[in-house]
Amino acid sequence: MSCLSPDAELVAQLQGGSAVAFRALVERYQGRVYRTALSLLRSPEEAEDVTQEVFLEVYQTIGRFRGEASLSTWLYRLATSRALKIQRKARTKKRFAVLTSLFGTGNEVLHDPPNHRHPLTLLEGQEQMQELLDAIARLPATQQVAFTLRHEQELSHEEIAAVLQATIPAVESLLFRARQSLRRFLQPRLI
Numbered sequence: 001m002s003c004l005s006p007d008a009e010l011v012a013q014l015q016g017g018s019a020v021a022f023r024a025l026v027e028r029y030q031g032r033v034y035r036t037a038l039s040l041l042r043s044p045e046e047a048e049d050v051t052q053e054v055f056l057e058v059y060q061t062i063g064r065f066r067g068e069a070s071l072s073t074w075l076y077r078l079a080t081s082r083a084l085k086i087q088r089k090a091r092t093k094k095r096f097a098v099l100t101s102l103f104g105t106g107n108e109v110l111h112d113p114p115n116h117r118h119p120l121t122l123l124e125g126q127e128q129m130q131e132l133l134d135a136i137a138r139l140p141a142t143q144q145v146a147f148t149l150r151h152e153q154e155l156s157h158e159e160i161a162a163v164l165q166a167t168i169p170a171v172e173s174l175l176f177r178a179r180q181s182l183r184r185f186l187q188p189r190l191i
Helices: 006-015 019-041 044-064 071-102 124-138 141-151 157-164 168-190
Strands: none
Touching (some): 006 019, 006 071, 071 157, 124 141, 141 157, 141 168, 157 168
């Protein structure tokens, strides 16, 4: 009987080049990685891309994995960093698209951006959920990751600290500030 944890055994097999171990890794963690990416990106297609990129990176770099963090922590760290990178690119692209849609080449106003949300087409619950998701997206990146990992992925403060490479008090502070910001963002809608 081996004294290694199941993840440590899996890492050892992966480092030995086992295709069976890689399939086991994907089966064990694919859902968690996907849900983490989806909770940050809100796009199934982008979440699938992140998931594939995470497992590709693990496959390519498993030889350098030294086990300073647990395997699951490493996977969460990869998923959140890739998702945040996509968010940053999307925000930059969105800002540029809004500016170019508002102003032509001579800085003349071309048109108002379209508003696709019509209050009659959305149910109240869907509107509230969208408002919450929008508010979460407005949080600073580390608060957003901490909040998402805690409330959507149900990770403990210790696990979040490992993913963020932070202390537990720092995670508690991030979560406290995230909740305060969300209350502030949503307060006008609650009155």
